[in-house]
Amino acid sequence: MLRQYELVERVKEYDPDADEAMLNRAYVYTVQKHGTQTRASGDPYFSHPVEVAGLMTDLRLDQETIATALLHDTVEDTLATIEDIELNFGSKVARLVDGVTKLSKIEQMPENERAAENLRKFLLAMSEDIRVLLVKLGDRLHNMRTLHFIKSPEKRRRIARETMDIYAPLAERVGMYEYMREMQLLAFEQLEPEGYATITNRLEQLREGDGGQVDAIALAIKQALAEAGLQVEVSGREKHPFSIWHKMSERHVSFEQVSDIMAFRVITDDEADCYRALGVLHTTWQFLPGKFKDYISTPKTNGYRSLHTSLMYENSMRVEVQIRTREMHRLNEFGLAAHWAYKQGDRPDGQVGWLRDLIEIVDASHDAEELLEHTRLAIYQDRIFAFTPKGALFQLPIGATPVDFAFAVHTDLGAQTVGAKINGRHMPLRTPLANGDVVEIVKGKDAEPQLSWLSYVVTGKARAAIRRAVRQKERAEVAEIGQKLFGVIADRVPAKIGKKAIRHALERLEMEEEDDLYYAIGAAKITDREVMEALVPGCTEELPEQPEWSKSELSIRGLTAGVGYELGTCCHPVPGDRIVGTRRPGEKVEVHTIDCHALASGIDNDWIDLSWSKRAAGAIGRLRVTLYDRPGTLAETTAIFAQNHANVRALAQIQNDPPFGSYEMDLEVQDVAHLNRILSALRASDSIVGAERI
Structure with missing residues (x-):
């Protein structure tokens, strides 16, 4: 210490x-x-x-x-x-x-x-x-x-x-x-x-048996460059053990098949000598096509500058060579720390712009898991370079698409993307970009991010922005449903509801905006009774707790007294379905429809023959409904539910593939006949492409 x-x-x-x-x-x-x-x-x-x-x-x-x-x-x-x-x-x-x-x-x-x-x-x-x-x-x-x-x-x-x-x-x-x-x-x-043990042991064996090969290759490189009039420093080293492991895992090869385990570094006096040294090495030894990278003319995001090439040395041995100046080497090894040490008055903002993107990603992330996914994507290092038509350069991860490029240029441009030209040709938005591509984004005034983009974008910034836009759209649609339902609820209270009553209701419910109330109603986060009570306190005292047909809890025949049960979330049984129960020792009975696919995986469980004893509320039927993606279709759907006295318990969009949108909806229903009536009404609507029970 x-x-x-x-x-x-x-x-x-x-x-x-x-x-x-x-x-x-x-x-x-x-x-x-x-x-x-x-x-x-x-x-x-x-x-x-x-x-x-x-x-x-x-x-x-x-x-x-x-x-x-x-x-x-x-x-x-x-x-x-x-x-x-x-x-x-x-x-x-x-x-x-x-x-x-x-x-x-x-x-x-x-x-x-x-x-x-x-x-x-x-x-x-x-x-x-x-x-x-x-x-x-x-x-x-x-x-x-x-x-x-x-x-x-x-x-x-x-x-x-x-x-x-x-x-x-x-x-x-x-x-x-x-x-x-x-x-x-x-x-x-x-x-x-x-x-770790395997690779370090193999490297130790190589060191013991190479007979000074690393020093010999370094000397040969230095002599070749000296004969061309270049005074340089040359050093050789083994590749980093983790780098070797990563290459073995990525390429699915053995240690013996990793051919460029040795790497050499050439340090020159100035930038021009870097390119002269490169020419000498390429004329002295065969270079491997596709292995040359010029990070001097096009530095990495972090400011790293160097020439990288791979050569075929004697006896078919591949070696990697990095060529850089002394100043580049100092900055490369310690990056922004070296920059700060020598230029304390000139903070390198340009090299940390990616941090701004990370902040934007954090703002757009919905939960911890999503945040971690996006930040990992944002800091991984394999990059390509693409250009705007005016020549502005953007670095993106390998596999990035025009949509990623659009969001990298500006979040608003990404949101308005409708098409793209790559090197002057119209190409699909899911096309992976290659190094050096010129990308022109075609935008539309009324365009908006599509859920389907998530299947092919790779940058954290794009994924976060798309998910945020989709969530906002879903919230608006659910709020639209809630506004329609609010009108029905308001008609049931013994007073005319105006802006003042709504404002006081929001205060009682600890909400800020009317949209918050409409969303809570549409998403079934608040009951009709709670809304009525907030609008006119005391107005629900004379109302029955539940509709006449739902005064009693669900009751099932065939269960031993005192034994608890839960309805299967895989098949959502409702009164009228043929049901059976499965039970594991010490657990509640799970109630399933007789044709539920989950029963196939529970053969070793005890099966109990069950039946419904009385018709009651509390049963949840789940539907998958596909709508035309246009204004008013969700409102028409919820109107059908209201006409059939079905309470929406949950609603989620599961797919948005214009001109269609698919939703999963949980409804509180009376029995299977009630559910079938709702399905028939949905299928008869011109706004609904299809409806089925899950």
């Missing part, structure tokens, strides 16, 4: 004007606050923030970042507050510590409870000041280095998976390849211990 004076000396070496007193205060503060706390390794807890601060000095970061690294766990793990930090170290450090703390809090929550709002705030803080992310990456790297001290294998795997899915890709996206590679290696060891 770094001692106090050693840490300060490190900072003073590259920043002689650093505030030595503040750094000393931060070191002492973290030691005092963490006190006797210990880590899983048995070391004092304060050793962790000190080591993270040391990692930040390796990146030559400024004094605020070093202080943040020292203090980053004090608010989360001690009695210190953000106000204390601001009082002692200033507002800049306090803001940075707060940003790091937000993500630490999210990490400790169960995955399904991680609040999108907290993540949005973290991403916003990160995009405003990338040092928040740099400290967090240093924090995660040191935690991964000490992960083996944690006794619980399950906890180690969870942390390793989170590192592989989120932090390693984030490190890649800001160009910190050294951090990315080490995180991947340490996570790989926990997630695939057998694969």
Whole structure:
């Protein structure tokens, strides 16, 4: 662990004007606050923030970042507050510590409870000041280095998976390849211990038996370039073990079939020498077509610049060569951290624009699972380049379509897309884009995102925007249904309902807008009785609790007294259906229709012959209804339900394939004859393409 004076000396070496007193205060503060706390390794807890601060000095970061690294766990793990930090170290450090703390809090929550709002705030803080992310990456790297001290294998795997899915890709996206590679290696060891052991053993065998082959190839490359008048540095290394594993898994090949295990790096004086060196290598050895990539003229999103090529060396050996200048190499290995260290007054906003997209994705995501899916998609690294007709360049994941491209240009353009031209030719919207394609989006004034697009878009931004638009459309349609039903409900109260009564009803129901009320009615989130009572308090006291035909609960013959039951959600039996029950020891009886497909999987269960004892409410029939996708069709459908005295319990759109839309609807019905009457009425409507019971 770094001692106090050693840490300060490190900072003073590259920043002689650093505030030595503040750094000393931060070191002492973290030691005092963490006190006797210990880590899983048995070391004092304060050793962790000190080591993270040391990692930040390796990146030559400024004094605020070093202080943040020292203090980053004090608010989360001690009695210190953000106000204390601001009082002692200033507002800049306090803001940075707060940003790091937000993500630490999210990490400790169960995955399904991680609040999108907290993540949005973290991403916003990160995009405003990338040092928040740099400290967090240093924090995660040191935690991964000490992960083996944690006794619980399950906890180690969870942390390793989170590192592989989120932090390693984030490190890649800001160009910190050294951090990315080490995180991947340490996570790989926990997630695939057998694969890790196998590959590291094979690499060790190669090292023992290669007879200095790596050094020999590096020398041959250097000599070939020297004969052409180029003074360069050449180094060789084995591919990263996780990189080899990933290639084996992706291509379904064995270790022996991974031909480019060795990689070489050529460092030149200037950019022109990079291209001269490339020409020399391609004329000295055969290069492999399709393996050349020019990241100098077209850098990666994170600013990475280099030439990549693969050569066929002697004895049919394939080797990968990367060619770059010294400045490129410095920026490539430590990315935005290196940029920050040398240009502190010129924040590299252009290189973190993708963070803005992540914030937009968070805003559009519906739940935690959807959010995680979109953010993973947004930070994965395999990219292609496509151009607008005016020459603007956009980077997209491999497999991206014109719809992804449209949303990448602007969310409004994506929403209005009706067609696309690729290299001047009209092409289907589901066409995967290739590197260098020129894409022209054809838009329509009244167009809107289609649910079917989700089957082929690949970017998180596009998927989030489409899902948000579809949800808004579904909500509007359900609210339209609710507005029609509201009119029927309002006619049943003993007063004329005006705007004032509705406003008071919204207050009683704790709703803000009329649309909220209509949606709640249409989605069956509120009962008719509750709406009536909100409109005219006390008006329901004389009303019967339920219609005459539904005064009693569902009753079934054939059950032993006191035995509970539940209606199968697979077949939704209603009175009038021929029913049977299945029972497992200690569980409720499941009631199914005699022809339910689920019975085929329950042969080992006890079967009970059942029948309905009386007609009663509470039975739910599920229908699949396909409508013409035009205004008024849903309203006509709900009018049919109202005319047949059926209560809508749930409604969801399951497919939108213009000019049709399909819905699943749960109705509270009297019996099977009642349900069949509703089906007949639906099928007779000109607005309805088809209706069937599920």
